Amino acid sequence: MARKMKAVQVRQARAPFEIVERDVPEPGPGQVRLAVEACGICHSDAITKEGWMPIQYPRVPGHEVVGRIDRVGPGVTAWKEGQHVGVGWHGGHCGQCDACRVGDFVTCVVQQVCGISYDGGYAEYMVAPQDALARVPEGMSSEDAAPLLCAGVTTFNSLRNMNVRPGDLVAVQGIGGLGHLGIQYARKLGYRTVAISRGGDKRQLALELGAHEYIDTEKGPVAEALQKLGGARVIMVTASSSSLAGELLGGLGRNGTLLILGAGSEPIPVSGLQLLLKRQRVQGWPSGIPQDSQDTLAFSKLADVRSRNEVFPLERAAEAYERMMSNHARFRVVLKMR
Ligand SMILES: NC(=O)c1ccc[n+]([C@@H]2O[C@H](COP(=O)([O-])OP(=O)(O)OC[C@H]3O[C@@H](n4cnc5c(N)ncnc54)[C@H](OP(=O)(O)O)[C@@H]3O)[C@@H](O)[C@H]2O)c1
Ligand SMILES: [Zn+2]
Secondary structure, three states: OOEEEEEEEEEEOOOOOOOOEEOOOOOOOOOOEEEEEEEEEEEOHHHHHHOOOOOOOOOOOOOEEEEEEEEOOOOOOOOOOEEEEEEEOOOOOOOOOOOHHHHHHHHOOOOEEEEEEOOOOOOOEEEEEEHEEEEEOOOOOOOHHHHHHHHHHHHHHHHHOOOOOOOOOEEOOOOOOOHHHHHHHHHHOOOOEEEEEOOOOOOOHHHHOOOEEEEEHHOOOHHHHHHHOEEEEEEEEEEOOOOHHHHHHHOEEEEEEEEEEOOOOOOOOOOOHHHHHHHEEEEEEEOOOOHHHHHHHHHHHHOOOOEEEEEEHHHEEEEEEEHHHHHOOOOOOEEOOO
């Protein structure tokens, strides 16, 4: 008889999370099975919950997954049982399309997303393609590693690919899961780091995380405050508010980039003239491939960047998710399975 496991699934778009008992999945060719130890709850899990992408339901969300390889499927040579690994948003690529053939896995046309294309980490076991795995550094706990598989890699990997040099002004808007890591990376990468939040509540925390300056958007126009500091080289936007992104544009200096990590569906108001005169750009950035996740994990260990987590058991996933959605979490919510 098949072994059973606990999982948290969404039966259909906009349905509540439900705890179910399922068969422990078997890895197919080229796949591995993880005994999941921890899974971070990302704001993007709302995509699975609300059905904002085409999804086959029921679906188990979760794309900040860390565990031990518990079984390898036929044809898997790169991984073995017992290894400590993670799976992030980038849940595998086809390896055959034009993009993959030149190594550009980010734009693979049939790229899979963990927790969306297949069942993710809100479960005791999960199956993933072998090319979706990142190695967790020795000595790092699963709870510490999990948020780095999406919130971490998205902020670290986007920042390290911007045209920005030590000493430049980097602003991080929104101090949630992504933002609190973004502040730490910006500081550790040597930038003059400005945290932007609503109200004064998070000032002290932002400074503790490494911000040199703090801007409270309720105290006046944020663009003016940034211009007073000289104008930002990069503004990392983590809230999914297009109107706010439009306001932040005015805070960029020459050659500045508005880096869109949290995206709304509304258009962002942009003055073409301003972009042109100051050689500015608006750029989006989707997380990274598993090698980027591995780099993020390694850098985080090296530079002592750590996610601040609130830990919940799997059974309390609905409550944990609500904590994040209501902006009460300080700063990442992580489910712990074992
Ligand atoms: N690009 C990618 O690959 C990628 C990866 C992961 C997540 N995401 C997206 O990035 C966004 C952030 O994710 P997260 O997990 O960090 O979420 P989160 O923990 O909920 O943090 C978002 C933060 O944005 C701020 N915020 C929320 N609503 C706002 C509003 N209306 N106006 C101004 N600020 C607002 C809040 O910070 P304050 O309280 O400090 O204002 C909040 O803590 C989500 O949209 C998510 O889907 C993108
Ligand atoms: Zn995510």
